[in-house]
Amino acid sequence: MSSVEIRVSEALRAHLIEGARRSVRAPIGRFRHPWLAPMPRVEERDATSSEDDRFASGDYANALFHHDVSEAAIELARDPELAEACFGSLLCFLDNAAPNGCVRRIEMPFRTRDPEPAKPCMAQLALRAIDGIDDGLARADAARVLPRVVAFAEYLERETTGMHGLLLTPSARASGFDSDVLTAGLPDFSVEGPDTNTFMVLELRAIAELARLLGEDAIARVHAEKAEALAERIETLLWDDAERTYVALRWQHGASGRRDEIVGHRDERGVQRPLRSWISMLPLYAGIAAPDRAAAMFDAVLDPAQHWSPSGVRTVPADDVYFHQAPRVMVYDPRRSERRPVSNWSGPIWVLANYYTYRALQRYGRAEEARELARRTVRLLDDDLRDTGALHECYDDSARGLWPRRGTFISWNVLALTMARGETPILRGEQENF
Template identity: 30%
Template sequence: MKKQLLVFLTICCFPFMLNAQMPERTPENIAKYKALCRTHIYKDMKGMYREAGGALIFPFLAPGSNQYLDMLWDWDSWLSNIALRQILLENGTEKDKQEALKYEQGCVLNSLHYGGMDGWIPIWIERNAPSREEMLKTRNPWKSNMHKPTLAQHAAFIVRNMNGDAEWLRDDFYTLQAFVCKYLNFHRHKATGLFYWETDEAIGVDNDPSTFYRPQGSSGSIFLNALMYRELQAMAYLAGCLNLDDIAVSFEKEAAVLKEKVQEHCWDPRDRFYYSVDLNLLPVEKPDIKGLHPGQLFLHVGQPRDYDCLIQRLSVWSGFMAMWAEIATPEQAKEIVRIHFHDTCSFNAPAGIRTLSPLEKMYNVHASGNPSSWQGPVWINVNYLVFRGLVKYGFTEEARELAEKTILLLGRDYERFGALHEYYLPDNGEPVLNKGFQNWNLLVLNMAAWLDGKPFVCEF
């Protein structure tokens, strides 16, 4: 009887067991799912287009799915635009490319419309959003997070695709400078030179444990600093395109200084990885001798701390961002790939890169929308950014592996559900949340084009 029951359960459950595994990484499967991804994405491309209206006075790009139906998001629109340009390169007419331009520029111009002399720009803007003035009545712009440092990069990406024509941006370039200078002047730790999140609100990688529920202003995030390094380089490029050469030089210098500071403070020679750092240290102060007895000892005066931050040895995917930003030295990149990319017990999963190593006690792949879950699940923007870092440093086989895994993951999602999702389980690729999510998932086409040896669009 037990044997018969076992056979019955095996027969009934076997299809489910098959569905719960990633497809085998064979040339036939890669070709099949690559074609499937292209077919669906070409057809659904304009699903990210949104027309002007309400608080959003320019057309723009939206992430897709019901949860993000009519909203402009900061780094989402930037990465979506990179995917959009790949679609247009492969399957767009000149008319299509010209039509897309107003949606691309609109992402930047809508954000700058909400900027001001103080530099603060919101992280997202809804169609029915209140005015900037109304927003600032309910928040302190100096003690809250703002648009991630991807706005200049987004503008630079568009300008580069326009062969260096930045005139559409000239009238708002002061506002863009004010935005970047707000980070430089008010969100940078003086002792280390690193940038920090004010809070853990809407940081993009929502519940990254190096920031999540930590004291305000304490997280010198490697994710944030890598983005900031490229943002400063983008500002230098844009200033040059506008013939503002002195301004370009100043941003180039800031970028060079930041690169040195990240290498100094965020590289861990023990683990051979880049980490976020803890800035939440008590100040070193002179003793106050009033009212104390002669000869009384003062705490720590013999040897106060001589370091300005502490490494947060949490195995978070964003350590790979040092390769994407080209902050890591070639020697460091080699160690990162050898030790961390290849570790299947940590980051390297069948579906791609785990956002947090399962060796961490905080590892959690439960579905969550507020905050989104970044404590283990696979996100396609992570796969893409890690892939780009691998390509930049010449790790071709590793880049191929990650691109193929991403194609299999999303191709199977299209095959089974006719749509993509926001994030996935690392070990079997099962979708977790938000059917219909497009956004940066469409970057799978950029990866596929690279695999095929065809022209591929990449970020600034």
């Protein structure tokens, strides 16, 4: 596909890059390296403390989030200064890993914020960061990045593999998609879904590539084989021919068959149906889906009555009974024995979901639809910045920013710049995943 650049206003470009620079934090407390928060500090409050947890108010400026920094690095590693912060973030996560290899999903300078494991995204972050810094591979080798990301992958395989041989999602919170219908409200470590397992395929491929670059051919071979075995298992177990989508499973003792284990609901006619979510598209992002399956899924992705909105990809289709675009959702948190507000992934448009869909469209030869999605994403952020002076983490169909109420959300919003350039990332062998 030829590269076609989409115009980004200078105001938006400057806001994203300067916002990312203002999100870089100096070493402090347990963090011995520069690191990257998802947003600059909210100006109205005292910026002297790095211990505050103000997530409920939408202020994420005092913490290091696994998935935010990993995906933002796709764009930010182009800039040497920001690539250093991405690499430093990786080392902060690895330095504070548990003795059993677990890398936790949110870390703060003076304490671990959450005990749940991160998504399998550390090796992907490593590859992105080292491409952007001087002597990146040598520095990664000196910091023992490879054995530490291997230890994390082995922890996930050992501690979170479910009864179907797929990885269990620790919780909707830990997935990063806080209210996603396939996991929210269900017991922790009970769902084997397309998101966690797709990210594990990408992580195993990234470990294989990092090992190859470091001359560790045996490690590379083992992890490449694991990646393809897991991809095959996703295709075998999570694809549902009747619904033409990828589903999530919950193992049930005594179930008469796999269909009884699909995470679903009874529709208005009393028929058991799989729940629908944007995360079912993620096997397309990783190139796992067979072409005919990808084509079937794109029918739903590109349908204006379902996922395809004027502002991008709805995270739940608009014709679904569970679709809504509220700014926040109340979800029960068993750690605290209470309901708490979380980000809404049950209908709003997120730049991250737009980016993954954009890359999936590119991968399967849907170039014009990919460009149109890039145009819609850039327009969404341009209009938000012009109208409000800030950017939000999610939006409704009318392009109204939903959350947070204060500050400006940077994080993976920077991927709008990646999309605007129309670039296909450099292929590493056949691993078009970095």
